[in-house]
Amino acid sequence: MPRLPSFHHSRCTATNWLLALAPLMVASVPAPAADLTNDAASYERCMDTARKEPEDGFEMASVWKDHGGGLPAEHCAGVALMGLKQYALAGDTLETLGKEMVREAPSLRAEVLMQAGEAWLQAGQPAKARADLDAAIGLDPKDPSLLVARARALAAAKDYKAAKEDLSRALAGGAxxxxxxxxxxxxxxxxxxxxxxxxxxxxxxxxxxxxxxxxxxxxxxxxxxxxxxxxxxxxxxxxxxxxxxxxxxxxxxxxxxxxxxxxxxxxx
The missing domain is CATH 1.25.40.10 (Tetratricopeptide repeat domain)
Incomplete structure (x- = not known):
């Protein structure tokens, strides 16, 4: 089946991510963190680097995380790992992140868990992908894109009947x-x-x-x-x-x- 869109199509924009996580983050970080601060611009910068130059993006996310970058830095690291084709590590990072975001909007948590599912699928572990996507759908059952993502995991496990059921539901939901x-x-x-x-x-x-x-x-x-x-x-x-x-x-x-x-x- 065709692949899911890449992470740059994600709804996790800099603005909604940073606004959602604002209560968890410190006001600023020390200078050694490459001048990254906990604002939307820093998140956007890290994510842009992670997508275009994943090795540099992972290093940036690691330094930012060490200096108070919190969950946005973790997300940036997970996306960088995807770019580096370290799919199992990316899946683990993004799955852990999705589970830790207990104070955030369910739709935002579902988005990160969907990305974890994509990582596990790329790693050749459809059962783990399905588990994360089951959790994502539980958090945001009205999002048809989650059903499409789970259908890919089901198809990878050769459960084509269940995959078609999810796709039919997604179609009815406006996908x-x-x-x-x-x-x-x-x-x-x-x-x-x-x-x-x-x-x-x-x-x-x-x-x-x-x-x-x-x-x-x-x-x-x-x-x-x-x-x-x-x-x-x-x-x-x-x-x-x-x-x-x-x-x-x-x-x-x-x-x-x-x-x-x-x-x-x-x-x-």
Missing amino acids: PRGEVLTYRAAANRLQGELSAARKDADEAVAAAPNSADAWLERANVRRLQKDDKGARADWIKVLELAPDGPAGDAARDNLAAMDVHVDGAAKP
Whole structure:
């Protein structure tokens, strides 16, 4: 299934995070903390560094944490660890943070636990991802993005039926149609339910015509339905939309495989 958006799409903005945590933080930090203080600008600076230069961001977060940065510094460190591909450490950091935020708004805690779930999923531990996402949904049951995230964890554990149930609930809750229908098409395909997968994939392409993931999923379904002409057209569309991303790479590989005979000779 396609990946979740990266952390920079998070609702944990500098303003709402710092306002929520204000009662827990000191007024300022000593100079050795690279001039970081407990305000929105410092959090934004740390997070921006963590996303763009994760090694520097982790160092900044560590120094800030040692000088009173508190929970925002912990969050910055967790995001930096994701950028460093230290997924298990990131999951542990973000999960602990989400549990420690007992005085904060449930929606903010749920957001951090969702990020922990993403980290565990990247670490190849879908059971831990699901546990954090279960907790997140318990905190903020009306947020459909949490259901989408849990569906990915369920699919990683090959529980496609439960994944589809979450995706259907997310769709009813107002989640982006193109994204959710693409995910559900993938879950149907992986269950071998190609007619349902095709219906979802067709609707995903109609709802999000600029989504390379939607076109890629429909191409995959068409190929399984032995509609090679349709699959080729969709993979070419993927290359038009996202030639350099993961979807483009997958489309290119599939087109190359299609253009090779069983005996290994290239088609004219």
